[in-house]
Amino acid sequence: MGISSSTETRTPNSQELRLAVHSVLRQSRHAALVSSAAAYLLSSGAAQAQQSTPPAAQSEPQLAEIVVSAQKRTQSLQDVPYNISAIGGDALRDNGVVSINSLTEVVPGLMNVDQGPAERAGNNNFILRGLRTDPPGGGSGGTSYQNLTVSPVSTYYGETPVFFQVPLDDLERVEVLRGPQGTLYGSGAQAGTIRFIPKRPVFDQFSGEVSAEGSYTQYSPDGNGSVHGVLNIPLADHLALRLVAGEDHLGGFINAVDRVQLNANGVPVPSIPGDLTSGFVLGPVRKGTNSSDQYFARAALRWQPADAIDVQLEYLHQHTAMADSQWGSAYAGGPFDSSFGVYPNATVDTRPGCNHCTTEWLGEPYGDSINLTDLVATFDVGLGTVTSASSYYNDKNATDFDQTGNFYGTPNPPSPASSYLPYFPYLNYPRLLAPMQAESGNRSFIQELRLVSNPGKMFDYVVGLYYQHQPQSVNLTQSIPGITAYDTATGQPNPTTYGDQIVQYNRSTTFTDKAIFGELTYHLTSAWQVTGGVRFFQQPYTSNVALYLPLCGALCASDQTNPSGLAATSSSTKFSNHVWKANTSYDFSPTLKVYATFSEGFRHGGVSGLPSAGPFASPPDLQSFKPDLAKNYEVGVKGSLLDHRINYFADVYLVNLYNFQFDYANLSQVTGAFNGSKARSQGLEFESQMALTDHLNTSLGYAFTRAYVTQTFNILDYPPYSLVPSEGGTGGLASLFSSPIPAGRDLPGVSRHVFNAAADYSLSGDPGLWRFHLDGSYRSGQASTINPTSIYNFSIPSAVLVNARISLEASSKLTYAFFVRNLTNNPDITGGIDDQMFENPYRLRNVGRPRTVGLGIRYSF
Numbered sequence: 083m084g085i086s087s088s089t090e091t092r093t094p095n096s097q098e099l100r101l102a103v104h105s106v107l108r109q110s111r112h113a114a115l116v117s118s119a120a121a122y123l124l125s126s127g128a129a130q131a132q133q134s135t136p137p138a139a140q141s142e143p144q145l146a147e148i149v150v151s152a153q154k155r156t157q158s159l160q161d162v163p164y165n166i167s168a169i170g171g172d173a174l175r176d177n178g179v180v181s182i183n184s185l186t187e188v189v190p191g192l193m194n195v196d197q198g199p200a201e202r203a204g205n206n207n208f209i210l211r212g213l214r215t216d217p218p219g220g221g222s223g224g225t226s227y228q229n230l231t232v233s234p235v236s237t238y239y240g241e242t243p244v245f246f247q248v249p250l251d252d253l254e255r256v257e258v259l260r261g262p263q264g265t266l267y268g269s270g271a272q273a274g275t276i277r278f279i280p281k282r283p284v285f286d287q288f289s290g291e292v293s294a295e296g297s298y299t300q301y302s303p304d305g306n307g308s309v310h311g312v313l314n315i316p317l318a319d320h321l322a323l324r325l326v327a328g329e330d331h332l333g334g335f336i337n338a339v340d341r342v343q344l345n346a347n348g349v350p351v352p353s354i355p356g357d358l359t360s361g362f363v364l365g366p367v368r369k370g371t372n373s374s375d376q377y378f379a380r381a382a383l384r385w386q387p388a389d390a391i392d393v394q395l396e397y398l399h400q401h402t403a404m405a406d407s408q409w410g411s412a413y414a415g416g417p418f419d420s421s422f423g424v425y426p427n428a429t430v431d432t433r434p435g436c437n438h439c440t441t442e443w444l445g446e447p448y449g450d451s452i453n454l455t456d457l458v459a460t461f462d463v464g465l466g467t468v469t470s471a472s473s474y475y476n477d478k479n480a481t482d483f484d485q486t487g488n489f490y491g492t493p494n495p496p497s498p499a500s501s502y503l504p505y506f507p508y509l510n511y512p513r514l515l516a517p518m519q520a521e522s523g524n525r526s527f528i529q530e531l532r533l534v535s536n537p538g539k540m541f542d543y544v545v546g547l548y549y550q551h552q553p554q555s556v557n558l559t560q561s562i563p564g565i566t567a568y569d570t571a572t573g574q575p576n577p578t579t580y581g582d583q584i585v586q587y588n589r590s591t592t593f594t595d596k597a598i599f600g601e602l603t604y605h606l607t608s609a610w611q612v613t614g615g616v617r618f619f620q621q622p623y624t625s626n627v628a629l630y631l632p633l634c635g636a637l638c639a640s641d642q643t644n645p646s647g648l649a650a651t652s653s654s655t656k657f658s659n660h661v662w663k664a665n666t667s668y669d670f671s672p673t674l675k676v677y678a679t680f681s682e683g684f685r686h687g688g689v690s691g692l693p694s695a696g697p698f699a700s701p702p703d704l705q706s707f708k709p710d711l712a713k714n715y716e717v718g719v720k721g722s723l724l725d726h727r728i729n730y731f732a733d734v735y736l737v738n739l740y741n742f743q744f745d746y747a748n749l750s751q752v753t754g755a756f757n758g759s760k761a762r763s764q765g766l767e768f769e770s771q772m773a774l775t776d777h778l779n780t781s782l783g784y785a786f787t788r789a790y791v792t793q794t795f796n797i798l799d800y801p802p803y804s805l806v807p808s809e810g811g812t813g814g815l816a817s818l819f820s821s822p823i824p825a826g827r828d829l830p831g832v833s834r835h836v837f838n839a840a841a842d843y844s845l846s847g848d849p850g851l852w853r854f855h856l857d858g859s860y861r862s863g864q865a866s867t868i869n870p871t872s873i874y875n876f877s878i879p880s881a882v883l884v885n886a887r888i889s890l891e892a893s894s895k896l897t898y899a900f901f902v903r904n905l906t907n908n909p910d911i912t913g914g915i916d917d918q919m920f921e922n923p924y925r926l927r928n929v930g931r932p933r934t935v936g937l938g939i940r941y942s943f
Contacts, residue, residue: 143773144726152259152277153601154266154469154544155534163611163667163677165260165718165733165767167192171253171281177840177855178887178901182248183930185276187859187883189258190769190783190838192276193831195219195913196930198408199247199332199374200448203556204479204522206233206245207913209831210260211737212763212789213273213712215744217867217874218831219913219928228479228522228556230591230707230755231743232685236263236270238277239454240396241471242528243270243550246452247402249378252312252326254279260767261735262683262714264661265599265615268548272683272712273737282394283322283384289314290943295899297936300907301438303370304333306936320386329377334370335932336408339433340923341365342443342515349564350513354427358564358571361420361428361512362443371406371445390462398454407446410909410929411435412876414921420490421512422503428512432923437909438932441923444484444517452477466535466543477524485516485560487916487924488751507576507584507633511568518560518585526552545600552593560585565633580632580646588628589691596620601663609670615663615681624654625689629698629752640696642806649693655706657687674721683712685743690754697803698750701815704799707755710741730770737763738792744868749799749816756818758868759795761829764788769838777845783838789829791868796822819869830868831878831913833861851891858884866914876918881910883930899938907933 148159148168159168167189169179179188183196195207195218205228207218213234237245250256256278263271290313297306310328317323343351343363354360378400385393415434435441456473489503503510532546561582569576580586601615631638631647638647661684667677687709692700718733739761747753765787772780798815805811840857864878884905890898904910910930918925 143776145722145729145771145773145779148255150255150257151279152257154532154546155467155537155542157537160673160675160720160722160729163613163665163675164679164716165720165731167258167260167769168255170255171250174250174253174256176853176887176889177842177857178885178899178903179250181250184250185256185258187857187885188838188840191260191765191767191785191787191836192258193833193836193861193912195831195928196408196910197928198372198404198931199330199376199402200404200408200481201245201247201450201479202407202448202481202483203228203520204245204450204477204524205229206235206237208233208235208237208276210235210258210274211714211735212765212787212829212832213737213739214789214829214831215742215758215761215868216830217913218864218878219866219915228524228554229745230688230690230753231745232270234270234273234683234685234712236267236275238267238275239398240278240280240456240473241458241530242454242456242473242475243267244452244454244475244477244526246400246450246477247376248278249328249376249400250278251310251328251378252281252324252380254281261679261716261737262661262663262681262712264681264683265601265617265663266544268597268599268617268619269595269621269684269686272685272710280326280380280382280396281324283324283382284314285316285320285322285384285386287314288316291940293938293940295936295938297901297934299333299335299934300932301335301337301370302333304373306333306934307331322384324382324384325380327377327379330375332374332931334373334405335438336370336372336406336410336929337439338368338371338406338442338445339435339439340441340443341368341445342513344563347563348517349567350515352513353430357427358568359421359425359427359512361425362430364430364432367433371440372404372408373406374402374404376400376402392460393458395457396455398452400452402448402450404448405445407440407442407448408929409440409442409915409926410437410911411439411441411923412918412925412927413441413923415441418923420514421510424510425512435923435925437911437927437929440926442484442926443486443515443923444482446482446484448481450477450479463533466533468533469531471528471530473528475524475526479520479522479524481520483518483520485518486514487922487926489514489516490922490924506574507565507569508562509569509572509574511562511565513564513568514562516560516562516584518558520556520558522557523555524552525554526550540605542603542605543600546598548595548597548599550593550595552595554591554593556587556589558585558587559583562633576633576635578632578635582633584631584633586628586630586632589625591623591625591688593686593688594622595686610668611666613663613665615665616660618660620656620658621686622654622656623686623688625691626650626652627691629693638697640693640699642696642808649696649698651689651691651694651705653689653705655687655689657709659684659709661711671721673723673726674719676719677717679714679716679718681714681716683714684709687743688755690756692748692752692754693750695805697806697809697811698748698752699805700748700750700752700754700799704748704754704756704797707743707757708741710739710743710757713738713740727773728770729772730768732766732768734766735764739763746818749818750802756797758791758823760791760793762790762792763829763832777843779842781838781840783836785836787832787834787836789832791823791825791827791829794822794825820871823868824870827868827870828865830865833864833880835862836860849890849892853887853889853891855887855889856885858882866918873917873919874914876914878913879911881908882906883908883910895942897940897942899940901936901938903934904930904932
């Protein structure tokens with residue numbers, strides 16, 4: 083209802099507006115006061131709307147044309163002869179897509195493991211077209227390591243191939259390219275590529291925007307708040323600067339119900355003072371442990387001294403801190419005997435877990451910092467456009483992991499073959515905790531030089547050179563606090579000089595990629611084109627690994643003499659190969675295209691870094707892993723109907739995967755990378771946008787995926803001490819999985835059915851232009867590991883997610899919004915870690931953010 087004309091109204095001045103925006107952010111951590119601030123903003127905005135002309139609703143029910151650059155040239159989405167989803171940055175903002183995790187709710191067939199704003203160990207968990215072989219969430223604890231394999235879905239920020247928690251702010255658009263993109267996007271584009279394309283500086287307009295949100299998440303004792311700003315500054319006729327910055331606070335919603343009490347030295351307090359054979363003491367429930375803060379800033383300087391020259395220098399900095407992991411727990415609670423029957427006073431009464439309760443005994447703080455610089459210069463040289471894209475990034479990731487589940491995640495009591503606890507130096511330590519600190523670094527310099535022909539000729543082409551040099555490092559330390567004092571008290575003293583440290587792992591790798599690539603399109607007629615593409619590449623890879631087991635000492639060393647328990651490996655390998663692409667399309671009309679594509683994608687191989695000698699050795703054939711190759715066969719149709727009121731695409735595909743890679747631990751629990759045999763993913767995809775009336779737009783998407791192993795395979799490894807005769811080793815081999823992985827086994831983390839739907843309704847009224855948005859997604863259940871007999875295997879349940887948003891454009895400058903995310907409060911389980919088969923405190927699951935209700939304001943100038 084509008085305000086009566088007799089009501090005295092005034093327009094808030096700039097000082098009042100700044101105070102109001104600041105109030106929303108500040109009070110977002112106190113939900114009651116958020117409502118007060120928002121009420122003032124809405125009332126003042128309604129008053130302002132009476133003095134301004136509301137924005138006109140769209141007069142014709144027609145969808146806007148979408149422009150993309152997936153083929154390294156600017157063209158209409160309809161002209162690209164394969165399957166792409168493209169979403170404008172403003173549409174993402176207006177529909178409340180606030181993080182890369184939220185992309186899965188609007189892009190059919192795209193899946194991810196939701197870890198909140200974290201990317202623990204720097205791992206990319208996106209899934210497209212069912213090409214995933216690693217367990218989602220880490221399975222047996224793999225999240226503590228930066229994967230040796232790269233993700234099958236590559237991600238780009240602008241021109242830079244890099245993965246981080248990209249801020250979905252001030253983006254021109256997001257492009258999701260489905261299927262192998264090896265010819266243009268290289269290694270890691272095996273299942274597809276996601277491109278995050280930021281907005282560029284504008285020369286002729288001083289403009290800006292400030293926005294703020296305050297919200298509350300169910301189960302959280304703290305509110306959420308964010309403030310973002312954009313400023314575009316013309317510095318001269320052909321010189322402009324664009325500044326973007328933002329800060330986001332997310333309140334925690336995970337309750338830690340079984341945290342162990344520690345003394346000042348981080349050692350667990352015994353339940354009986356002075357009795358080192360007694361069990362744990364649990365502290366009170368801690369609420370909202372997984373709160374996070376993220377801030378970022380981006381500066382882009384663009385110079386265009388002539389129409390034929392366009393140069394942009396850009397810098398981005400982002401820092402993310404998360405106080406704890408986003409785990410739920412399937413543990414039922416109750417008495418837990420932490421000595422497995424050895425000591426009478428070791429039993430502790432544990433509390434049960436729940437979807438939003440973690441039963442981990444230790445917290446897992448996380449931090450990540452990335453700095454990215456790129457220089458992109460484009461020159462029109464007459465016959466085409468030359469682009470030089472140079473970039474450098476440095477990403478530092480630090481994470482604490484609670485690895486206790488690797489020791490306790492077994493039946494209670496355990497068998498000797500299923501637990502480390504009975505053995506030296508653990509010796510049934512009844513308060514065993516295993517914190518791990520992991521620091522990883524990822525630096526890369528990338529240079530791409532390409533020539534793209536001007537359109538309108540019989541032949542179109544893209545040809546380029548690519549170079550990347552990428553050093554990476556992983557440094558891990560693990561301790562068992564109090565173990566040396568316990569060993570001494572029980573008559574098993576250890577002479578180690580490393581204190582309670584049991585593991586130190588240092589890995590450095592260097593990957594270099596040199597490639598020449600190109601695509602050539604021949605227009606047989608104005609409607610029929612044929613494209614061929616190829617990428618030739620050479621990729622050297624080196625690895626140096628040092629694994630120290632100081633508390634075990636010489637018994638665990640490769641040479642059986644080193645007192646630090648050292649197992650070291652150093653090796654290198656080189657891969658040279660090529661991938662192909664062939665595509666043809668025919669335009670039956672300007673609004674109907676059919677196409678067929680064969681394309682190849684790959685992931686580079688490398689060195690596993692597994693010990694080659696000593697008690698934890700693996701055979702020579704497991705010391706390196708090969709590249710894996712995807713061959714994709716696809717036919718599709720795309721077009722529009724009813725004078726562009728309906729846009730659609732549909733395709734069917736079959737992808738054969740050869741020598742597929744996966745990260746896994748060997749039989750001695752040293753993490754490496756391995757090759758399977760053959761797998762296949764086949765399915766269909768459909769997406770449509772419809773302008774049903776002048777006021778109502780809808781979209782609908784569906785993806786069916788059947789991804790499975792097509793050839794039974796097994797991997798044979800040495801069990802621990804198999805090569806040490808003095809410890810009973812016979813040199814025999816055993817299966818890495820207990821038994822072969824059978825043909826027909828589903829690939830992990832892949833849903834057979836994924837639905838997406840959305841509706842937007844606009845209505846011009848007295849206060850201004852109202853927009854109503856509703857979207858929903860469904861994904862069916864998933865397998866969690868490739869090994870059906872693994873103790874880490876469980877069935878990931880299906881999920882339904884619904885989001886709603888109401889916004890009021892009170893004027894061309896001022897917009898308010900009310901939103902609800904995860905309206906149905908679905909737990910949104912996307913993965914799991916540690917032993918899932920038996921009752922224990924480490925039956926942990928990745929869960930999404932619960933129902934979140936909030937208010938927002940945006941002011942543009």
